[in-house]
Amino acid sequence: MNNLRHNVKLFQSLLPKECALMPAVKANAYGHGAEEIGKELQKLGIRDYCVASAEEGARLRRSGIHGQILILGYTHPKDFELLSAYRLTQTVVDCDYGKELEAYGKKLFVHAGLDTGMHRLGIPCEDYSGIRSLWDCKHLQITGVYTHLCTSDGESEEEKSYMKLQEMRFQKVLNRLYKDGKRGFSPHIQGSYGVLYRNNLTASYAFARVGIGLYGVLSECSEILRQKYDLKPVLSLKARIECVRRLEPGEGAGYGLSWRTDSVRMLAAVSIGYADGFPRSLSNKGHALVRGRKVPVVGRICMDQLLLDVTEVENVSPGDEAVFIGTSGKLTLRAEELAQEAGTISNEILSRLGERLVRVPV
Numbered sequence: 001m002n003n004l005r006h007n008v009k010l011f012q013s014l015l016p017k018e019c020a021l022m023p024a025v026k027a028n029a030y031g032h033g034a035e036e037i038g039k040e041l042q043k044l045g046i047r048d049y050c051v052a053s054a055e056e057g058a059r060l061r062r063s064g065i066h067g068q069i070l071i072l073g074y075t076h077p078k079d080f081e082l083l084s085a086y087r088l089t090q091t092v093v094d095c096d097y098g099k100e101l102e103a104y105g106k107k108l109f110v111h112a113g114l115d116t117g118m119h120r121l122g123i124p125c126e127d128y129s130g131i132r133s134l135w136d137c138k139h140l141q142i143t144g145v146y147t148h149l150c151t152s153d154g155e156s157e158e159e160k161s162y163m164k165l166q167e168m169r170f171q172k173v174l175n176r177l178y179k180d181g182k183r184g185f186s187p188h189i190q191g192s193y194g195v196l197y198r199n200n201l202t203a204s205y206a207f208a209r210v211g212i213g214l215y216g217v218l219s220e221c222s223e224i225l226r227q228k229y230d231l232k233p234v235l236s237l238k239a240r241i242e243c244v245r246r247l248e249p250g251e252g253a254g255y256g257l258s259w260r261t262d263s264v265r266m267l268a269a270v271s272i273g274y275a276d277g278f279p280r281s282l283s284n285k286g287h288a289l290v291r292g293r294k295v296p297v298v299g300r301i302c303m304d305q306l307l308l309d310v311t312e313v314e315n316v317s318p319g320d321e322a323v324f325i326g327t328s329g330k331l332t333l334r335a336e337e338l339a340q341e342a343g344t345i346s347n348e349i350l351s352r353l354g355e356r357l358v359r360v361p362v
């Protein structure tokens, strides 16, 4: 929780005063526990949040979050009642969807989503009359207009210039809306990388929808960014060693006996598996820290267990901690490293951490 507070302050210091953090707490706050994280953020004075779905929004509201909760994705009309019952703010994902929201016939808070080049959600930014027509919907209270950058984490010139192009298109729409007398809405465009690479942007905005960075993690290992910004990882991932046993040379272990000993080896079984979100692709590949030493994952990862070769570590016994993300002694394993070994980004690793894992706020 100290690290979360540190990261909140860090991001706030990077943003102009008028730009508020709107933390992305979707996917159970990137696996950290939306309720625990939401409560802490609210204590820190955060008023605005974004989630992926109405169900996530309703759950967050029930957990005691009072401020604005923006749903970034699509809500089926049968769930529109969740929007009004829990006072959730819905993204208008395209023009027809705006009409469906209006047809619901009750006052709804919305942010207009604009597609400035990612081509995922949003009204195409070229369709100005479509965008403008939202203001004719008398049940829709348009409190925000936003877009999403798709190359803001890139360091190449091509990616940087596409980020600028998206902002330019966004600005063009905003200026036309202002000219047409449309006011009272908050524009926003940045996620974590949009803040970390904010020098590639020209204007300032009302909100920054920061996700991965608030959890103290980058999507991928980037020495440049890590040296520039002192992000502190919020989460450690630990499991206990259940059993330790001695294997003779030439024995195999785990499903398919995919790992074999060539000498006497000490093997530890640990109570975490792919059902907890530890990727099975790290079979015979991943690492953990035990008693301050780095040890390899051996054999195939099971649903509820995995095996570590702890031969090089002295006095390993049942009940000891195995650290998969976090610190043990002088060593640290970062989510970015785990993700790299698994061939993915840390966002995926964190957001898939299973329900069975106990979240312990410290």
Ligand SMILES: *Cc1c(COP(=O)(O)O)cnc(C)c1O
Residues within 6 Å of the ligand: 024, 026, 072, 148, 190, 191, 192, 193, 209, 210, 211, 212, 213
């Ligand atoms: C997930 C998401 C974010 C947060 O992105 P990070 O890179 O994790 O900061 C922001 N905006 C939208 C639309 C998103 O879907």
